[in-house]
Amino acid sequence: MAAPPPPNSQIAPLPGNLPFRIVSKTIGMGAYASIRKAIPMDAPSPVIAVKFINKEHALKHGRLSEKHIKMEVAIHKHLGKHAHIIQCLANGEDHYWHWIAMELADGGDLFDKIEADEGVGEDIAHVYFHQLIDALGYMHSKGIAHRDIKPENVLLSGDGDLKIADFGLAALFEKDGVKRLCNTVCGSPPYIAPEIVSGRRSKRKDILDEGYQANICDIWSCGVVLFVLLVGNTPWEEPTMRSDEFREYVDTEGRTTDELWEKIPPALLSLLRGMLKLNPDERMKLDEIRTHPWYTRKNPFLTPNGRTTNQVGMATQMLTQLHIGVDRPPVQSQRGFSQDPDAMDVDSDPHRSRANPANINGLSSTQPETPLADTPFDWERPARTYSQEAVSQPSLYDRAPSSSMIGGPSFLSQLSPSTQDILSQDPSMSQFYATPSVPMTLTQMARKFGDIMPSHSLSRFLSPLAVSLLVPLLIEALHRLGVPAAAIPEEHLAEMNRAGKASVRVKMADGRRQGLNGHIVVERTQIMEEKVSEVRFVKASGDPLEWRRFFKNVVRCVGDAVLRPD
Structure with a gap:
C-alpha cells in the first residue's frame, strides 16, 4: 500500500512501486x-x-x-x-x-549543534572547515559548483563527519577543460558572493547580464561559513551597501571594527580576508587555502592525513559549549519579524508555514517559500535515551502541578530519584546546567561521536506543566519577542489538554530578514512515574543558528516553566 501523502502533495499518494x-x-x-x-x-x-x-x-x-x-x-x-x-x-x-x-546523514544538522553567538571553538571549526574544503575541492575537480553553501546544507554522519547536501542549485562550470560563467542569481543573502548580488539584471531579475565564476563564489560562501563556525553569527545580513557591517568591511578593506571580528583568532584573519576578497580575481584559490598556516596547523581532533580522531572528545566539547542561560533576558538580535496577523496558529498537528514575503528582502533565496499546506505535517518523533510512554488519558494529569513548580523554578530535584537519574543522562538536559557539562557516566560509556551528541535537534525542553498551562506561556513569550500569536479560546486549551498535544505554527522573518519557519510542538509524556510536557522546536525552513537563537529567546521568556538541573 502506498504511504500517505506528505503536505503540499496535492493529496497524491506516494509511489507504490518503490524499491525500498x-x-x-x-x-x-x-x-x-x-x-x-x-x-x-x-x-x-x-x-x-x-x-x-x-x-x-x-x-x-x-x-x-x-x-x-x-x-x-x-x-x-x-x-x-x-x-x-x-x-x-x-x-x-x-x-x-x-x-x-x-x-542518510544520521548525525543530523551540524549547525543545530552550534551555539548561536558563541561558535564551536577554533579546533572544531578547523576540523569542519578542513572537511568542507576537502568536499569543495572534490566537487570543483569534477567541474561542479555547489552555489548554495550555507548551514542548512551542512549535515553530519553518525561519526560526526561533515556532509554537504542539496544540489538543487549546483551547476557545471567546467566540462572537458572548458570553463563557463553562470548567470542565475541564487543563494542565501548572508552567504552569497557580492558579484552575484551587484551584477546588472536588465532583462530578468534572476538572470545577470554578465556571468560569474561559480566555483570562486563557492569559496566566498565557505569563508562566511568559517566565520559562523567561529563566532556563531554571520558577518553581515547581505553583501551590499544596505548592510552597515558589510559597508564598513568594504570601507576598511577588511579591517572592520565590528566586535564579531574581534573574536576571530589573529592567525586566521588573513585567511578569512583572502577568501572574502571583493574582487573574485583576487580571491584565494583552493590551493592557497590548503597551504595557509592556519589550515595546516596541528589539531588534536585531526590526524596528519586529515581524518578525524577522538570523536568522543569532539562531541563532548561541542555539547559543553551549548548553553541556554535560562535566567538571562532574551537577546536583542532578532529583528524584522513577520507582522502577518495569521503568522501564528495553534493546531493539533503541525502544518507547513512560511514567512511574510513582504518582510524578506528581494534577493533570491535557495528555495521559494510556499503557501501553507492544508494537510497536517506528520513529523517523526526523535528516539529517546530513556523509556517513556505517551500520555493520552486526561485522568493521568488532571491535577495541576505543585505550586512550587508554577510559582518558582522547575528543578530536577523535585522529581523522583529514578526519573532524575534517567533525565540526567539525556544530552539535551546538559545545556540547562549553570555551568554546562556532560555527565561522566555518559562519556565513560561512549565510543563514538553519536554516543554523546544526539542526531535529533537539541532545541527542546521539558516542563512539569500540563499542555493547557504551557501553551499560553509560549504564546505570551512570542508576544514579548514581537512575534504575532493567535489568541487561544479556553475550549481550545481544554481540547489540547484532552489530546495531550498541541502545535504552535511559527512564521516570521529572522534577524537577517530571511524566512524562518517551523512549529513549537508540545506533547504530554510519561517518564517513569512522572508526567511532563516535552516542547520541541521543529524547524521547517530557515537558518539553523537563527532557529537556535529563537529557541533560546523563548526558553528565557518562559523561564521557570522549564525543567532544569538545580
Missing part, C-alpha cells in the same frame, strides 16, 4: 519536498533518506520544471562517492512524483 520500504514519518523538508527514511525490502539496513518532490507543486510554487529536477539528479550522481558529500544512490518517478534516494 518507507520506515519513518517526515524527518526533513524543503519548499517543495519532504524527506523520509527507508530500508531495503528484505533487510533492516542500510537506512537511507528519500526525498519526495511533488511535480505539480514544484512547478507551480517553485518554478521547478522536470528538467531542473533531472539536472539536480544528474549532477548529484556525477559526483559519485566522497567522504564529505551526501551520496546519491538512486532515483525514479511516477506520474505525480520524483524521488531521490540518498545516503
